[in-house]
Amino acid sequence: MTESARRLRVSILDDYQDVVRTLDCFSKLRGHDVTVFNDAVADVEVLAERLADADVLVLLRERTKIDEALLSRLPNLKLISQNGHIPHIDLDACTRHGVIAASALTSRPSYPTVEFTWGLILAAMRDIPLESAALRKGRWQSTVGLGLRGRTLGIYGLGRLGSMVARIGVAFGMEVLVWGRQGSLERAKDEGFQVAESRQELFEQSDVLSLHLRLNEGTTGLIGRDDLALMKPTALLVNTSRAELIRPGALAEALRAGRPGKAAVDVFEHEPVTDPDDPLVSLPNALCTPHLGFVERDNYEFAYGNAFDQIVAFAEGAPINVHNPDVLKRITRNEPRA
Template sequence: MNIVIPDDYQDVVRHLPAFDRLSDHQVTLFNDTLTSLDAQVERFHHAEALVLIRERTRITRALLERLPKLRVISQTGGGVAHIDLEACREHGVTVLAGRGSPTAAAELTWALVLAAMRHIPEEVANLKAGRWQRTLGTALEGRTLGILGYGKIGARVARYGQTFDMKVLAWGREGSRERARQAGIEVVASQRELFERSDVLSLHLRLNEATRGIVGNADLAAMKSSALLVNTSRAELIASGALEAALRTGRPGMAAVDVFEQEPVVEDPLLHLPNVLATPHLGYVEKDGYELYFGDAFSNLIAFIEGQKIDDLAAQ
């Protein structure tokens, strides 16, 4: 089978042990992301299978209409919001998805919390420039951590907060709130209360039509001027432009973000704000996680090729 794997930015996929599972097939890897429809068609026109690295390439109806050879899409991780499933069904394209892992994303979230609260990147730059101790950091002990979305990642981040002797609050849908209660986490009365009380607020929601823009201007304005907002989930959870505006007015006082509305980022206003710590969507970019994601994606693809029973998301 002719398999195409786009968006392998670090050129690591072919070095994973899991990649050996595709040794009997013709595999083409690309190390960048194309957004032009014509350029995507030219790149994918010969593909019978696409293995997608998370949401880096969107699969639209317009693209599918020009890829008549495409038979199957095997997705790394479980999210498929970037794939037009209805169009895949109409064009007879099978869509397969694997498992996710909360570990890498939760660890990066906590790394951003520590780095932002203690001004670590700024002080590293200061030291290399010959400047000694220019900021005053803030400890986590005794402060309040808010978790919006108590799922697998949110629960891990909450435990990290407890380990650092923080008070932890949670809010989310009813299932999320119930899981938090069972874990002994205080569930606040409303999303607004979570924003008002948190010294560090971390977003851990899936992006869908119900959660798109769920964080608005009023929520951000309710935050403390000393608070840190952390978003390692999806940029679109926050209303477009709201975070930039809020940071310019000083509520919250800081933000640490790993996600952007347009990726890869060429230009974004957040990158120019002094109270923003930004990373290039590294949440899931970690060796063990990659082996899990691609192991699943390749195994699912081989099962499709061999005619085994599969779970086709486009057929649901």
């Protein structure tokens, strides 16, 4: 921190693994007063109490919602800093309260998510977690899994990540079948992948169906119980994208009915999930992981590094990556907070 920079009270939220202090980029906050919280808190009263003195909040993706109810309780807050899209931050409320919302939208391909997707596919198809747990209890070979070669890998949404998952499927000797919006279909033809004749065919023919759709108004709840019922009883559904792509309760219901036979899921409608009796987590044919796809050290260095750069710039009086630029006019005119 330079001599001209302001010393700030920085609160970093939702550092579940207590990893932020071990990152190389953490040194960018040297000279500021930093508090790190490792738990997940949604209660506004609790958040308001613990963050009352904070000048800056650092968020990781969408783990904490920032709205009027919370902002009105944080009189000292000046900056919210993170990396990536910010649907969980009420920008109008931030502007009313004179709080800058800064987030770099630059991104690196999420190679860790692609790798993790394939980790889930291999683990689920060959029952690796179950067999490992059984071996620890003295049982030897209790299941017979399915290999990948010659089977059909369905890709719903052939964007950047979907394309990488598909190419790895080819390396495993799988037949790739694609469905999605027009851009996905055109990209599939360009890359030499087979395009399904219909959405129905994608569900019917896939031995492994991996979802790679962006979440928006058009894709929320896109997949329902009737779609899942089309899948083979030996098929695997994989979701490392967004839980909300599937209608609430539909996947658990489908798994209980046996179509598809298995699911591998890394995303949930309400996170974190800490209830072992969760309807999906508790199913024996669901391999569930706690949203680990993007959770990897290089990704964290990139995301937190951008967030910390924004704090440094703000402390120097030259904020960057501001998503509510009208707030800068209010600050310049020294207008009172709402």
